Amino acid sequence: MNALDNTQPANPDALSGLLRFITAGSVDDGKSTLIGRLLFDSKGIFADQLDAMSRSKHKRTVGDAVDLSLLTDGLEAEREQGITIDVAYRYFATPKRKFIIADTPGHEQYTRNMVTGASTADAVIILIDVSKVKLREDGGVDLLIQTKRHSTIAHLLQIEHIVVAVNKMDLIDYDQAIYERIVKAYREFAASLGLKDITPIPLSALSGDNVVSASEKLGWYQGPTLIELLESLSVYDESHHAPFRFPVQLVARHNGHEAKDFRGYMGRIEAGKVSVGDKLVVQPSGQSATVKDIVTLEGSHQSAVVGQSVTLLLNEHLDVSRGDLLAGADRPATLLKSLNADVCWMSDEPLDQRRKYWIKHGTKQTAAKITAIESLLDINTQQRHGADGLKLNDIARISLSVQQPLAADAYADIRATGAFILIDEVTHQTVAAGMIRLGA
Template identity: 80%
Template sequence: MNAIAIEKQVNVNLSQERGLLRFITAGSVDDGKSTLIGRLLFDSKGIFADQLDAISRAKHKRTVGDTIDLSLLTDGLEAEREQGITIDVAYRYFATPKRKFIIADTPGHEQYTRNMVTGASTADAVVILVDVSKVKLNDDGSVDLLVQTKRHSTIAHLLKIQHVIVAVNKMDLVNYDQNVYDRIVAEYKKFADQLGLSAVHAVPLSALAGDNVVTATDKMPWYQGPTLIDLLESLSIYDASHDEPFRFPVQLVARHNGHEANDFRGYMGRIEAGKVSKGDQLIVQPSGQSATVKDILTLDGSLESAVVGQSVTILLNEYLDISRGDMLAGADRPANQLKTVKADLCWLSEDALDVRRKYWLKHTTKQVAARVTAVDTLLDINTQQRSPATSLKLNDIATVTLNVQQALAADAYDKIRSTGAFILIDEVTHQTVAAGMIRIEE
């Protein structure tokens, strides 16, 4: 491997392990998600002076006197500021000496669950806020978590987000009572066990007051754990797709400019899993043709090897019929060829699923006609029980069976997220109506 390739591979690995963390905030309406992000940005010095001045003068400020309304840092739409809710996904970047972060502030209202799914699809971690003032503490010692808390936790599990942080917010409203915190965390972890969430961390905080967000507080001496930012800085997010078989969905076939004698033909795209080197044996899917890697090109020149996350142009020794939507895979471990697809589906459209209709299925760079032939089981968010169904409505989550017009070269979502995910598109309105995760039984 040459020096350029080694440097790029090291940079990719560092980015995956300790460099850049993508995380989202999730929870119910008014749990304090936007305020929490504003507090993170404010206390970590991630706000410019003009931004601070703008939100101080905002007409829809929801704080008293000169107190800054930190939620306005992410609620940028006029409708969001006017109504005091988050509607769209807002992305913000900030950095500490230890790590860089991209935050997605996602809506809490059930109507905008589809926006939460969008933000969660690329996240390494999720911060689920639980508002202590809304949680019902029963006399028998049990706790009733909000439906949206359960819904967002379920989506985090389906999307295989690596880390879940339970931020028990507004502790100042219950006088920083340890008993309230302990009961809520115990109930959430019981629900997480039902889901199968394993990496769950908990922290008590007050986003409005700034307790345990960036700075530790002396108001909760019973809590000796890390602050939220300390927790986020310490999370390990190594991407297992480095170790998976090679996957390269072809985005574009590159030809020479017509003024050169050599017949240049390269296949451009992003490596979604594994690694590739010159001389490697590949298989073209779905055609099944064999190929050998002749060269790997980037803007910086030729590479001996390339790894997941890099965008490259691959040249082959053979002249083959390859076009956008085809998959170049490792010959030793090719992707599954699927004409019938089993998947977990999050329905995102206000128009119900119609099993008599065709939809467009978009998987990596390939788009094919598809039909949902059966809704196998519908998931009850509260009980985690599954039952038969014939259709899906907005925000429903179900296991379904689809038939596709052309075979997909796909993997189980549990194995490789990028080649196990897809969306469904309405062929008339061109709106995204569902997000799916492919499940393949071993």
């Protein structure tokens, strides 16, 4: 976020009613259609949008029925092929809550886009197409690999709520027994991952059964509809109570025509809170600082909290620049020259440990070298084993060394200062997204 764009509300608690969620799962599980149904049935579609979808040459429904997937599949290639490629964000609101939805691709080759959409989500809807799962003779169910992969990523990214939407129930005549077999199989897989907050729900996105309105065809289901469930999910942001973290984006000076010296440090508060008079530490240099003023476009403030974009003025004249971290003096971040991390490899080019990479951590960028692949995660069994390389969509634990120390936290403690991306030095392409594991 640009530090100059102070669009955050003065009181971020006003966002307590906002839920960010994504749809995930395998190809053609109905993710885009489900979002379109949510928006359509909750009156979140404008008349001109509805008209454009009705007249689209790529409409895949019969007769006058609206192809709701077109609402999020906006790219020409998506509409031609009937698949989701990029992440599409949509906003809608009900009387009880505001929502930001990310529609993410199901194809394996676009898993990197799913990681992008999931990185800021509070909840994930894992869709399971009842017509695609394999029902075994022993009563078990074989889930699709992308269902497992997306669930694994949701676990690694520590998404709080997992909603298992068993979709296309109309194709099996709303059979409760099959639904329960699928839910049982998913719960067993989720237990192997360590996922805890799981809520299953049967529905049909195309027909609208159990999405916004309850369906008589699912009379055996006594739980909430999908929208009722989403309205009820709690969003507890622990970063409000975390130690203060402020990556410096820009150093602001006066315009050169004023006698009064002004030097402010601009950025977004990624964790904790800050008040005038607070003692800070500049990392990685270790210099001590005291907050003199907190400035936004509305003027000076006595305090600010996570989520706000502000300019901090310090009492001391210090060498602070972009990439430095201002942290609470009582609980500073950990300085790391080497680290362990879980990564999702996002490049078509396999990992080459001889190549040079940049690590982008917060606002800091420095050279990095992958020193070892500790283990590769098997999506099906959740077992880790040795590997001598990484290819597209692999999830692995690696060791890194960095040229300049990073002021970082474990991803489990603070997402913003525990996450990073790796960039190929030659192509400038993002090749991996990582989560720092301290003590791992």
